[in-house]
Amino acid sequence: MTHYQKLLRISTNGKSFHNITAKVEAIVAESGVETGLCTLFLRHTSASLVIQENADPDVLVDLANFMAKLVPESGKYIHDAEGPDDMPAHIRTALTQTSEHIPINRGYLVLGTWQGIYVWEHRQRSHVRELVVHISG
Numbered sequence: 001m002t003h004y005q006k007l008l009r010i011s012t013n014g015k016s017f018h019n020i021t022a023k024v025e026a027i028v029a030e031s032g033v034e035t036g037l038c039t040l041f042l043r044h045t046s047a048s049l050v051i052q053e054n055a056d057p058d059v060l061v062d063l064a065n066f067m068a069k070l071v072p073e074s075g076k077y078i079h080d081a082e083g084p085d086d087m088p089a090h091i092r093t094a095l096t097q098t099s100e101h102i103p104i105n106r107g108y109l110v111l112g113t114w115q116g117i118y119v120w121e122h123r124q125r126s127h128v129r130e131l132v133v134h135i136s137g
Helices: 021-031 057-070 086-095
Strands: 003-011 016-019 035-042 047-053 099-105 115-121 128-136
Touching: 003 021, 021 035, 021 115, 021 128, 035 047, 047 057, 047 086, 047 099, 057 086, 115 128
Parallel strands: none
Antiparallel strands: 003 128, 016 115, 035 099, 035 128, 047 115
């Protein structure tokens, strides 16, 4: 079995979604793996990974609005060491996920027609997020 691993650094600019599909696809291609599994792991507790609609940006807006209502920054949280968005960002990450597994077939990610891979930044300010891409096959 072949293993290939690469670290991606993604610069975010505050609360937003960052489509990383093309970057992950490029790593799959350079790995040379034809049939296998791509595992993504985001090394943070205040940002997350989502596979979501990549055609209509309104889906991402609605998702962000829903999460803002579900986990408001105006809540009374004990943990606020880095500001009022600190604990809500941790809760949002706990409700989503920091890893994804996507099959590889014929050297390509087996994503649905309308699926894209996103890093979802939950903090107000910019960050550099680290994503481990591990490919096995």
